[in-house]
Amino acid sequence: MRFSPFTYGPLVATMTYGCLAAGDNSTEEEPMLQLSTDPAFHFDTLVPLGLAIAGGADIGPVLGVAKDIEAGNMESFTQQFHDLANRTKAQAEDPDNSYDSVNVQDTWFSASNYFRRATNYIFGNWSDPRIVDFWAEQIAAFDKGLVAMTIPGERVRIPATKGNFTIEAIWYAAPENKHANAPTLIVGNGFDAAQEDSYHVYCVPALARGWNCITYEGPGQPTVRINQKIGFIPDWERVVTPVVDYLFREKSHLVDPDMLVLLGNSFGGYLAARAAAFEPRLSAALLVGGVWDFSLVFLSGLPKSLVAMFDAGNYTDFDHEVLSLRASGDVPTNVLLGLNQGLWTFNTQSPSDMLMQVKQYRVEDFIDQIKIPVFVGDAEFESFFKGQPQLVKEALGDRATLHKFTGVAGYHCQVGAGQELVRVLFGWLNKTLGGSGSGPQKKR
Template identity: 45%
Template structure:
């Protein structure tokens, strides 16, 4: 019989091999050769492509992103973080120096995006002061840009019946008080509501819609300011936010849609399915049937068996050793570090256990509103789950399953947000006509 130590060494070697083949955790993405690679590191490529795609909605400048891509060293988190911190600081200075309101607004938005990128790979060390400093910088820059909008977004803090407050930003397309269709947008595992402004809200405002972003436990600002990790029962977040919307005369509650992005696809479906009848249409990108199944995709059988055995000490030892191994790819390392931080646990076993509660078992028949979901063929975070999700919906006459492939086929269609927004708003306008 092998000793526990030798077992861990053997399993670690298998894990590193699996990770090197991009088959472990939700944090690596398949590249099929039809998209220009912005980094030899596939995780960095994905982040850079996402940021580049935000430029169409004033979230970045192409030259900035391409310059950063050239400077960042693959697999080097410090290189990624420091490159964007330097870029963000430079943009912030330019924004303060701008005399024209539009110039300042656009440059502050860019600086905010770059501060968020500077923070992105920091979460392996919870005591790093840059985690809070960079977020304070991004918030200050975003707020300065927001204040210069023709109709500034309104930040709100929303009490709940639980041990946290939800936070949100409400954006209106104009100053009128007439009731308008409204899209409520929530992100997932790592994205912020400030990201959502550039990904979705600008498109909504251009079409005459209100757009409200929000965050709950585990998400960037709530995690920092309230020190609470993700919860599975997301209706505790959404219902108080919907309560807030009912207080506004410019919201048409008969035309209220809820959108969930990335892991937010589970969060939104859970809230809309079982607990929030005031939502009239659901948009999930992607559809998710089980968060844990997505994270376990590609795990070696030995690791799954170790997790199923309930041996927390041994499982944590293997995962922690994986994080310290220099051969571990960026996606694997980031995926686990981000999970520990956002679920607020130092135990990998506990993190993966908490994801087990995030599934829609027993709830599909409660989803009765029109539902749109994206099926991205390159999505290795939750592969094929959108198809499974749509198949489970039996009590709806309007279920749209839209497939994205080729360069548009990454997780959440990063880099192709205009295509997604076109499809979503065409569908929503048909639903609410």
């Protein structure tokens, strides 16, 4: 997941996208200045802009890109961000700009961010060489930033114990706790964002508060999907449990085993909930977006005629109708993004197969097995999982705390309001796990 959701939505021009075109709210009712008349482009420009508070972008260059992107033209979005990425890369490579590690770190991290944004709209053609090329560029740039950190981040590959795949992860040691056990945050994204995004949104504030942090990607998520050609799996404990094993095996001298918190962002709200139900070593879970039933997002957005066709098992006709609409050129940007991303991440060319897979992603089947405290984030203008966080809270009962973000922080994943997001999250952790100061301490 970029921090945007994709919405398969009605395959008509009235479909809403993500959170910034939420429900029946018109653009005039939005409490935030719109960066594009195209709601998909607005959101996907706000994403990199939001990373600026943690060294992942510069504000002026991103606004310059927003000015030059042609609404509705996906190739324009790709080209503008790719050009910005290359300009920033050239600045990072300039010896005159390498006079200190902070400058090196920020410039390379920004270049990486812009390369990631350039991939947003190219997954409709799986053979497009830019998918591999741009992603290799973003990883190479990010790795140069990792090396420049005060305590360099460490990219690791963790073999899954159940399944033929490898988890991609990055470890960040807490600066002020590098010789002692510290609380540790495990961060997983959702449908389309990279773990490199997670560093700026969650790890920078975690490290500043004395936490260790590890990000990861599993099947269906960008690096694993690109390099290993594996789509999403519903039993996400197969991804998180090896990460926990790695921490206890390789970082036991740095990790407090009683302060191990799992965070799931966007669709990661389902993934983290699933893992929390089957991984007993976790201390708490943060669901930045509660997901009750992922299939509701798809089925509730489809025209009734297509739903009836799918329910009747007319999969060939269903696929033909959906793919014909995609090829027609008459569907809006947000529809193309949603469909292309969905097919890509579930590793299928068949919309009906994608929907059948998605029906496996429902927390009702295992939520009673979650025994740890859970933070459930909701948003005033949420349309992607609208109403679902409340269902998650009700099912968890006293084990969960529901927090509703409002106003300019009231959009999906609180994109553009990162300070408020982490202020609330770490406040809850401090209260729930106990302690004060830069990081929580164990309750006695």
